[in-house]
Amino acid sequence: MAAVRALVGSRLAAASAFASLSPGGRTPSQRAAIHLSAPHPAAKVALVLSGCGVYDGTEIHEASAILVHLSRGGAESESRNVLTESARIARGKITDLAKLSAANHDAAIFPGGFGAAKNLSTFAVDGKDCKVNKEVERVLKEFHQAGKPIGLCCIAPVLAAKVLRGVEVTVGHEQEEGGKWPYAGTAEAIKALGAKHFVKEVAEAHVDQKNKVVTTPAFMCEAALHHIHDGIGAMVRKVLELTGK
Template structure:
């Protein structure tokens, strides 16, 4: 090959490499600037006394796939009680902290809930698990007469007032039902259907709180467009894990869509 041809080939390769680099840089810059900033609020670690771990993981996977920037939060409070998950029974004389337990799911990267501000995030999502009904509220004990952690109340009201989306799954929609008057949520179907929906009675409590309940299947999400609240049944349904994963994916996608990013 002549020196002229060699020089031409080298220049062509450099030009191609430059174009590819520029395209890649533009893609990554676009991805970084367009990702929604989403807060995820945890309530401990473990379905019976904290956050349902599979739900939290599914939320994080779908947020990652959607290009979101995630920050996790939890209240710095003592759990209602500690459950031995192998027996499903309370452990006597044992106490655990919700923030410390939630840090297990967050791989240590977690912030106390009172630092969460709607000014710094585009959306907030609450996984389910009994922690939402025991540590973020007293719903597990008091039903419609429950109280909600004051920081959870503040966060829900802040995001609602700012017109920013709120996602909730499994039992956590009761938090919105208690705090946001007239909100429209789903926790699944309104009949047990032979045990497929063992907690169907929760729908009656939601309406008793003054909220509206819309029946949905496990793979579906329900969007309250007026209040920008997105909910899905998750483990309120006795079904296969991948179907719960799909329903949570629908919820996350609708939350991100409402972010407009």
Template sequence: MAAVRALVASRPLASSAFAPLHACSPRAPLHRSAPRPGARVALVLSGCGVYDGTELHEASAVLVHLSRGGAEVQIFAPDIPQMHVVDHAKGQPSESETRSTFAVDGKDCKVHEDVERVLKEFHKAGKPIGLCCIAPVLAARVLRGVEVTVGHEQEEGGKWPYAGTAEAIKALGAKHCAKGVTEAHVDQKNKVVTTPAFMCETELHHIHDGIGAMVKKVLELCGK
């Protein structure tokens, strides 16, 4: 299952809230954009690769659209062992290495305590949050009554192979809103924006467009 843990926050960026998470070096130009007049955004990723964490195309699309929107970006990630590391050449976990437990535990999943804290703090402060692919489950788990989308609610011949996630979201007490892959759902009350991304089996440019819609809406909520 493609997974990117993308959290987009408005300015000002509450750096102290992210202290327990690992911030990539600001000296590396690919990890942090140059200072810009737009929104200051924190992008939270998890792992590296479609089978055990952040899907690379999704992460790249988020960064491209944030750059186009004039945002100043810093990337963060939990500095902890992953549940497992997948050998992407074999498609199997590597026995000698370790890396939200949703993929294993479903609606009974646990969210990393610092990620949960940051989500709640940003939500309480009225800062917009953007989540794509499976990451809307995080909001469903920790933000009471939130509205999110992970796409359609039926598999439709394999086009939406993870459609069952919508039922898990409902079981968590959140509202699922069916959307197409190029669309984003905006929960105006909670300032949470979500898009399906690779929850759908489709061409890459559709994923790119959907993530663009998510980023655009988040920046609009930032007033940028």
């Protein structure tokens, strides 16, 4: 797994990370072998992290659920990583996000957590006028231009909305509905960025077939953990399907 410290001006003083997930047999691993019953050869997926912890980094449940579903899909994680914070999730050596290349991966997935809105972008402060970390922007554009799928969950779809003009995403519902969707206002910001927002339930994922972008609400909804886990699973499955592996 790998990770990164990258800045956008002085505002973003902390970091992001990516964890490489590769198919069994391609790279050595210190972990146990992954499910051999996977229906297709596993894709090599980069998991982009933003630290550790929902309030200033990656939402740990989301990152863990993504890793579980990638494992279930046949992926095997390498023993390499990024920042010490992200290392709590991904473990391993520190590697700069600048080394992440679409040429070496079949897909990229971005978990949520406020780190996506604080460290990977300035969305938490600037809303629709936000800036995206330059390396994160590069990664999004590179995978998009290569026609390789990108998965994002929770607040992370704002990154795609900012960088990929006209992309289709979901952050769930567009009304708070008595507090069930406390961050529903994000949908309007996404529209203001020029993206298209689609209303989805927490256990669902939206697939933008044209742009190969897959999103799911995750913790944008006040829901039981297993429903959030199901939505992340739907997102991961669609990303893996779009790789064609």
